[in-house]
Amino acid sequence: MLRLFFLVLPLWLVLSPATHAQGLQDILQVHAEEVIKPGRRSVGTVLDDLAASGLPQAIPFLEAWRDRAIVRRDSDGLFFRERQDGDIYVLYDLDTGARQEADPDDVTQTRPNGGVRRAISNALVQFQLSDPDIGKRRAAVAAIARSMDASQLAPLQASIAEEPDAALQATKARLAGMLGALFGENSDVRIASIEALADDLSVDVRAVLNRVLSTRAGVAQTVPQDANIAQLLEPGAQITPAQAYAQLVAAELAPPLVEADAIRAALIANIDADRVADVPVSALGTDAARLRAYDALAAQGVVPQRVSAAQQQSAVDAHVFFLAYDEPDRAVTDAAAHALIQIETRVAVNQTVDLGLDALSLASIYFLAAIGLAITFGAMGVINMAHGEFIMMGAYTGFVVQQVVPDYTVSLIIALPLAFAITFGAGVAMERLIIRHLYHRPLETLLATFGISIALQQLAKNIFGTQARPLTSPQWLDGALVFNDVIAISYIRIAIFVLALVFLGLILFVLKRTRLGLEVRAVTQNPGMAASMGINPDRINMLTFGFGSGIAGIAGVAIGLYAKVTSEMGADYIVQSFMTVVVGGVGNVWGTLAGASMIGFLQKGIEWFNPSNTLAAQTYMILFIILFIQFRPKGIVALKGRAAAD
Template sequence: MKSVFFAALLALAGLLSPAMAQSDGDPLQQVLNENRELIVDASRRTVQGALDALLASELPEVPAFLQLWQAREIYVRDSDGLFVTVEDEDADPLTLIDLTTGEALGTATSREVTHLRPNRGVQNVIGASLVLFQLNAEDPAVRAGALAAIARTPDESHLPLIRERIEVEDDPDLRDQLEALLVRLTVAFAEDDETRVAAIESLAGSISVEARGILNPLLATTRAVAMELPEDRNIARVLTPGSDELPTDEAYGLLVSENLAPPRVTRAGIRDALIANIDDGFVAGVPVHTLDSDEARLAAYMTLAEAGTVPPPVTDEQAQVILNSHVFFETYREPSGAVTSAAVQTLDGINRTVGVYETVDLTLDGLSLASIYFLAAIGLAITFGVMGVINMAHGEFIMMGAYTGYVVQTLVPDYTLSIAIALPLAFAITFGAGVAMERSVIRFLYKRPLETLLATFGISIALQQIVRQVFGAQARPFTAPDWLAGSLDFNDVVSISYIRVAIFGLGVIFFILLWLILNKTRLGLEVRAVTQNPAMAASMGINPDRINMLTFGLGSGIAGIAGVAIGLFAQVTPELGTNYIVQSFMTVVVGGVGNIFGTLAGAGMIGFFQKGVEWLNPSNTLAAQTYMILFVILFIQFRPKGIIALKGRAAGD
């Protein structure tokens, strides 16, 4: 009988305290049940006790539980107090999932469980504790994710965590991130100004966007007005009403918004007041139909104001008196003057450094554009300078070079190898095309520049149409190899794409090669002889006709190579050449026809001028083209022979 009694008592204990039975085999459930009230009825003030107990347990399941709790995915089964999550919150009944094993524990209706819904304050406290786990994780990727989360939503509670982690972090990249984050959090949340100022001063010399992102919020200001300048505010500057920084209307509007002045009556306000006071076709004793002018409406309004029906209007003189009796100023949102002074000084130094680097970056951009123009124009400089031929089809030779690169790349999938093949092939094709054009058309039009211009313009249109018929009008892909992808980044301000670097290198190579050809070879000697005095050159056994043919072919071949280079970053279309023909002619004219040093100087001048205009007006690239043309027109008025004038036949022409 006694044994039956004890058995019944044990069974009753199991019914009354099933949660205790569950917790005996699950350490996590045991900790949760010991802190049940703090977890179920969590508030921002009391939740830290439960979190401290969970952290002290050092259980591996704690981070997962905190994530679920923060995401409002934790439930408590009412029958036994077991903490669980569910498989599908919208299902009915709910499938309960064990927090430790992830196994299904059966089902329950929404009435049989309590859903824990921590508010935003509790979620933030949980998040801070969760970050502690992630910052101390063995996996560097988890620690990096924790730092990214802190960077997105920094909080004062993160500051001691970052300080502690820096002492033990062994990954150099993560350590750099921690140090940068420590500065940011110190500036934002440190308690004493001395510590914040030291953190601000540590940013001196940095040009990173992050550094400026830390300092700029400290210098955010708001406008304010008072009878006299307050001594307890961190004043940024005093504003003068009527100046550009504070127009009179804005100043008076600020007074009105602070209830320091009555609002001024506008035309719309007068109209509305008169409409509201119409009585049997009259307003203030005046027939409505006579109120057909601003003067009449103002007179009627003044009558209503004298009667006290509407507020009297504020005259300009009265408004000025009110303005003069107040002081307007901008105040920093940051209350500490020491902090804002340090931020101003540090940011000024950063901005000066950034300005220097922006100048360097603009110089690199101008140099890059100049190298492109040089490549596009050097062939034209040879044909135009030596032969005096205005070749309007020069742009189409550039286009043919780009399409040569595209065709080769479709046949040779290796991008690097395809470019290596395309460069000499483009030269050969456009050299042959140039020789053919010179033999069939140009040779009959020497000394007839207008007819040469018209003929080559017609050839350019024909070449565009032929390419359009063969390849279509849509852009064709010509892809740079991986080693030309991306950019060479010197810092957060100065960078240049690898393709531009390669084009600059190609321009240097061609400049050297052409100088060697023209100055160190027999062909160059004959070209210079024909350029300076074709009759004398012919009497010395040089064939000017042959030299003209080879020269025209050489210029056309160089245009083809330029097309390969340009096609790597520009769209390969039938109209590709038209985008560079004008700049090519301007480069040659400004530099001095027939001289590679002049072409180099002209390309540099035009490239830097265009980039300078684009920097001054970045939203309008068309303006840069327009100003560049005007600049060239003005330049040749003062120096018609270009920067480096050529002596000889071309100079005489």
């Protein structure tokens, strides 16, 4: 009966009020008993007539009926929508909405049960598919998607052509395709719908196909010819012999096993004068004795016989075990299985691409964090354990700027050069005051910079506290670039990747196309020869250290948009930064890029194999890098020149 309700629904929008020969009250009087005491089977008649009437007031009536807010006045048998207005009991006319006071003792409440209320809710969803309010139409589509039912297919298909919103129309068409795969009127329609879904990678489409391919376990003496067999199960291979026999017992094709507890209970229940079937109770201390006593009872017919291992195996061998599709049509299940294989193959490919994008994003973060260290470490041979704190200083610079400049885009534009300037100055100060006195003494340099890193962390805690501070990205960096249901990458990660490319180009330009870069390369390759050519190595070391520290500050702003900003955030990147520099090749920009790429892809690859334990993934990565350095100690791209000078 609901079919008529769904088929006439699209006529609502074109029906003129002048064509309504009846009011809502007239229809309800015809079905007065069904309205006051509705049942799951009888409610369909009421809903069909309401749909055929085309009355717009039917929707608020259905909503009120579902919410048990419809009453019948006993004095005249008319139906109203009730409401308690303070101490006054008010009734509203269902056709005109007129308000009138009433005596609560003169009304009878309608109380539809759960099944009726579900039927009314389903009917309302169909009404809402063509509602002028797009919000209600979206809610109706979402409700259909949550609980797919065959009755929803016809009204959903009827509403697609009239849907004015292109995005919602596409959603309706896609949902109609999934419903068609499940509830199409014949095999050809279902197969066509399934084949159309083969290009969709979404989880809900895969759920629909898995629903078509749902199976149940079965057992028989021979393979049933009328069953749609999904797989034959071989005991000892796909299922264990114990599982196979348990399936026989469940199907009442074999006697149940007698468990140890049942044996014990039977023995206790049959103790007679300190004996159980001529076996003394004192002798029942072993499993063998208990089984002998139980078998004696079974021979007397007192308890069920035990099933021996040979009998179990014989019963299993005499039957066929299988999985059968719940869907009886072989053509439909074949189409669904083929479509699911296609989708899963494409999902695997897209997951690989998505993993590659994640690895590329992580590599760009490591590159930004390490490039400044590569310059200072390569040009000066200084092991700067405070490099992570320069990253932290840059992140906090971005936070402070955002407190002053509330526009996040403008604050980001200001924060990047300001972070460079602040960390450049801090790097120059550190080089002039401490590092310059420790050249060619790597252990003392390491200890000194480690102490500086602790001091900078404590200073940050004193100023900003121990709680993480937000570094908010501009609105245009919110969200993600979504290619499909599998591949997506956040705009912040894209921005960091672009920033890494920009800095790669900038650093290459400075080192290859400027006088400073020429002098840095000269000092890096042979400081003695550079000094003899009029270059001041002391000045170049100062500027190089400051330049590397300034880049770390900019990296801090970028990383702060993605990660937490705390006084200890530098410690999260110092180990990866050193690994990136060492693996890539000390002092080489291209080597740093190669090292960051290798570590980023390696870490993501290990995390893919062990996604629940990122600490283990990092441990495996460090072990791999240690082995790598054993075979290639100078890194992927080895620097030339300094070894000769040393």
